[in-house]
Amino acid sequence: MKSVSLASMQTNTPLRVLLHGANGRMGQALLRLSSSREDLQVVGAVSRKVGQRVIDGVSQFAAGELGGTPDSDVVIDFSLPEAFDALLAHCVEHGRPLVTGTTGLSDAQQAALDAAATRIPVLWATNFSLGVAVLVDMVERAARALPGWDCDIVEQHHVRKLDAPSGTALTLGEAATRGGATPRYASLRAGDIVGEHTVQFATLGERIELIHRATDRDIFARGALHAAAWLARQPAGRYRIADALG
Incomplete structure (x- = not known):
């Protein structure tokens, strides 16, 4: 089922990456940063619409042309919920590991990810910063160690960000909830703030802040590339960014 060649799994041969959502801000960052990595090679880029068929040596495909994309060892997706179902079905059909940062997925789409994880490795995250992955773990442990303390999450982003609280803030909140908080x-929207998240635990006479x-937005693209290189060699299952650390 999985179209991974023996050569591509050798350490001296780059893993083949299919990028879905190539025209977006994250897609462009992934294309730029992947070009400096020797262990990864983008073999195809998928966007809603295609002008040039080849850009900087990378073949370009429209969203409706998934069936014609080249074989790959892992797929990285930063697109929109309306394009997600077709991509997930494509990855399952061809046995391709999927790293996705597409937000706004419905409950049904999350359930589809769970089902897909029985056949392929999948990793979905609201934030691909490796530092945030560590912060999530710290928040859960702090909440568990500090029962009864107040827990407040303050997030700040640029003025163009519409959703509030941010997906990352909600992920941090889920970690706090798992710990019992x-x-x-x-939420604050101001200027060109890339992203700042503060989780505060407070009680009488003391407080702890995790920030x-x-x-630099490139940290998210670097994290996604790191996750892709790791996920391509994992068995079927649903993974988190924290799983790719260490």
Whole structure:
């Protein structure tokens, strides 16, 4: 089922990457950063519409042309929910591991990811920063160690970001909830802030603040490339960014 050649799994041969959502901000960052990595090679880029058929040596495909994309060892997706179903079905059919940062997925689409994970490795995250992955773990452990403390999550982003709380804030809140806390949220939109998340635990006479600040959007693309290189060699299952650390 899986179209992974023996050569591509050798350490001296780049893993073949299919990029879905290539025209977006993340897609463009992934294309740019992957070109400097020797272990990964983008063999195809999928967008809603295609102008040139080859850009910088990478074949371009429209969203409706998934069936004609080249064999790949892993797929990276940063697109839209309406394009997600066809891509997931394609990955399952061809046995391709899927790293996806597409947000706004419905409950049914999340359930489809769970079902797909019985056949292929899948990794979905709201934030691909490796630092945030560590922060999520720290928040859960802090919440478990500090029962009864107030838990507040404050997130700040640029003025163009519409959703609030951010997906990352909600992920941090889920971690706090798993640890037994009841998080509250506050959102700020100002200037060109890339992303800042503060998780505060407070009680009488003391408080703890756990903070992550992103100053460069490339960190998210680097995290996704790191996850793809790791996921391509994993068995079927549903994974988190934290699983790819260490």
